[in-house]
Amino acid sequence: MIKKNIKHTFSTGVTIPSLIFIIGVCVLSAAFPQLTENLLDSVKGFIFVNLNWIYVWSVTIFVIFLIYLMFSKYGKIRLGKNDSKPEYSFFSWISMLFAAGMGIGLMYFSVAEPIQHYSNEIFQGGHHINRAKNAQLYTFFHWGIHAWAIYGIVGLSLSYFSYRYRLPLSLRSCLYPLLKNKINGKWGNAIDVFALCSTFFGITTTLGFGVVQINSGLKILHLIPETSFGYQIAIVCVLVTISILSAVSGVDKGVRILSNINILTAIALMLFVLFLGPTVYIIGSFTEGLGNYFNNFFNLTFSTHVYEEETLPWFYKWTILYWAWWISWSPYVGLFIAKISKGRTIREFIAAVLILPTIFNFIWMSVFGSSAIWFDKNSVGGALSALAGNPDILMFRFLDNLPLSGFVSVMVIIIIIIFFVTSADSGIYVMNGIATRNAKNSPKWQTVAWGVLLAALALLVLNAGGLNALQSMTLITALPFSIIILLFIVSLVKALVIDMDYYDREFSASTVPWSGEFWKERLRRIVSFNDKTSVDHFIDNTVKSAFEDLKEEFGANGIEVKVNYLENPKRIEIEIQYDVVNNFIYGVKTQSRSVSDYLLTEENLPDYENKNTFYPESYFGDAREGYDVRLFTKNELISDVLKHYERFIEIISEHKNAIFISSDANQKIK
Incomplete structure (x- = not known):
């Protein structure tokens, strides 16, 4: 009997080290959850306390650089050849990058974060109006321009070097002006291994938290009797199966269609809460919150809370954790954004990635967060604040204050499911792209294998209670990658200067103009x-x-x-x-x-x-x-x-x- 080799497109220099590290960390988190969590928490704590300034300065530089680039002469450069055209309509493009970037997080934190800030003891000293303003301000800060600037830098670098320089759609390509052909060796493999591990851990952690929230919602609606691990297995299997089918169908079909459906459904939900909730209060809080955000923009951007020691634990737990979380997710989100952004100009890319999702996030957080704070003070007597420590159910308890709460809660669960699927299917698609160095015509079994591995390890860690350890691992990886992204900026600047010089080069002085002879x-x-x-x-x-x-x-x-x-x-x-x-x-x-x-x-x-x-x-x-x-x-x-x-x-x-x-x-x- 002749044994046939299984055909694959994996890059062994990337895939094998990544799988060893991923499986090793997940097994340790499952076998020794408390020990692993304590160890990784200690490392994370040291980084957050002693090196938080690296996150602050990195994110600040990302924001300033993108804003400069958008208004500079380089903004007219196209991500591709000069005659390239976008592959997707503007609405589909925005829907996909938004769903991949933040979708499920908005459902989880839209009520939970404002309520947690509002009820946090560091804000208790002020009047409830100031606490409400601070809750909205910091929620805007964590979900605004700074978060999307992180994604934008990575996505722009990938798009530019892939479509303009015809390099592979890989993080290693973003350092080509600095490393030249060394990107094909160990340095390039190390960058891709990091990207693959970071993407896998981020999606696995999100899957775990998403499953817990879906499980809690189904229990509240009495659709299942309990929040047991058995039901979580069923939920994971269903979600990952749908994600695999969507990823196998490709970006043009599954990912795009689901993203379009979900953004429309999410807008419908938002409008429902806006018009049936405290409408005047929501609109007023959004308007005032926007002004408050812009007035405090630079103070928030550069603040390290070094003069307010009592707020430092909150600063580490929220702002620094968010910056680390967005950075750790940026390889995956950036790769996916780059995949769908060919043909856009740099100015169009930055404006869309930086501004439009930020405005939508602000509107969304105002509709849900401000409504929750209003209900908490004027309707339920602090009942929502009392649940601040249980964010899995806060969204559903908030909806109890609105008409048709049962129907809307089902709608929320559906949106969470689709948001997760759009994140997971694009994540599976991206992971296979990293592991194969963006090889074309990869066999479908590889996409299926990534989905199965994702589900298996997520359930392994979830059952053993090692989800927090995995989250800490994800956040730790953000520190070295923040340095890598800064190098992306150096590389991008170098390339853009050469690009502009190349295409704008005038003819030499020896050029003879036309005469009047003919x-x-x-x-x-x-x-x-x-x-x-x-x-x-x-x-x-x-x-x-x-x-x-x-x-x-x-x-x-x-x-x-x-x-x-x-x-x-x-x-x-x-x-x-x-x-x-x-x-x-x-x-x-x-x-x-x-x-x-x-x-x-x-x-x-x-x-x-x-x-x-x-x-x-x-x-x-x-x-x-x-x-x-x-x-x-x-x-x-x-x-x-x-x-x-x-x-x-x-x-x-x-x-x-x-x-x-x-x-x-x-x-x-x-």
């Missing part, structure tokens, strides 16, 4: 050169003759040149092939554009027989924008080719441009 011929072409036959004739004669002469002369100088003839559209190009750098290409093709209606009836203009006019347009091998060459004579066209060739020689002679022009480098890292 003005009569040029005028004749201006008034008559507008039909396809004439353009094709120009390409077949003037362009072809110019390129053939150039080919002969290049050959006389020892340079081999090809002249390529292509159709649909008709075009001719001159190509000089190289082994180390990208080929030099200068071509001319037939293009058309629409003519305004009023020009068709204007007598004192050239005759336009229909709404389309044709012209010959130049194009180049590096996707720079071409231009109309119909007014060029043969010699002027030859001169134009030589101008671009001179520019090409000048650019490839500069070492800093290697990441743009080195075909050998691009081939090695694919």
Whole structure:
């Protein structure tokens, strides 16, 4: 019997170390939950107390850098070739990045966090109005621009280097300007191992907390009798099965469709609470809270609470924990955002990722959090504050104060389930991408295997009570990755400067402008050169003759040149092939554009027989924008080719441009 090897696309240098570490940590958390939790808590506590300034400064730099980039000249650069177009509609794009980034957390913390801040003893000294304002302010702070800036930096770096530089969609690619081809070795593997482990731990922890909340909600609704481990097994199996099916179907189908459905359902729930809850109070609190957030933006951003020792434990438990949590999730969310963002400009990417989700989060937190605080004071006499230590059921107890609470609670559970599925399926998809170095056509069993491993280890840890230890491990990994993200910024700045210089490079001073020698011929072409036959004739004669002469002369100088003839559209190009750098290409093709209606009836203009006019347009091998060459004579066209060739020689002679022009480098890292 011949044993057949199982086909796979795994990168062993990434997958094997990752699995050893993931399984090892999960087994330790399950076998020795208390010991592991105490050990990891000690490490986490040391980092939060002594190195919290690294998180504060890192997140601050992320925010400042993205805001600068959005308004700078680099904002016009496209994530892909200059003519790239987005693959997804704006609504689908926003829905997917939002659902992957924060979805299930909003359901869990939208009531719990404001109530916990409101009832926290460090805010008890003030009037209830100040406590309510502080609760909203810090909730905005933790779920606002700072959180999305972390995701934005990672997603932007991945998108830029993957689609602009044609590097693999991998975290290692973000350090290419600094490490060059070393990203293919141990350094690159180490970065991807870190990303894979961080993603797995983050999703496993979220799955555990999500299952507990769903279990509690089903018990409150009397759909199940208890919150036992047996029911949690059933919930995990159902959720992961749906996630696997969605991930197998791909981003274009399962992930996109579920994200669209869920964001619409979540908006419907939010509107229900807004209009049937304390509407005037909600709108007023949102308005005032927004102003309060902007007024305190810089104080919050740079605050380390070093002068308020009594608030330090709260600062570590909330702000620093949030920054660590968002950073630990950024490899996964950033990879997924990058996967769906090809074709967007940097300015569009930052504006959408940084601003739109932040505004939605503020509205959402105001609708649920402010309503909960209002009910707690004016309706239930502090009953919600009394449940601050039990966040799993706070959302459902809050809904008891609204009409149709049973129906709405079921709706909330459905939203939580879909939010989890959209996080898990995109997570499974991303994990397989990291483990395979973004290989194409991976067998579906690999996606299934990641889902099964996720479910098995989550249940193992959940049953043993090791979920807190796993969460601590996730937060500890955030410290080294915050440094890595800072290096992403250095790498991105270096690349953007070169990028802008490359595409905006002017012709050399030796370029000779047109003379007036052939003005009569040029005028004749201006008034008559507008039909396809004439353009094709120009390409077949003037362009072809110019390129053939150039080919002969290049050959006389020892340079081999090809002249390529292509159709649909008709075009001719001159190509000089190289082994180390990208080929030099200068071509001319037939293009058309629409003519305004009023020009068709204007007598004192050239005759336009229909709404389309044709012209010959130049194009180049590096996707720079071409231009109309119909007014060029043969010699002027030859001169134009030589101008671009001179520019090409000048650019490839500069070492800093290697990441743009080195075909050998691009081939090695694919």
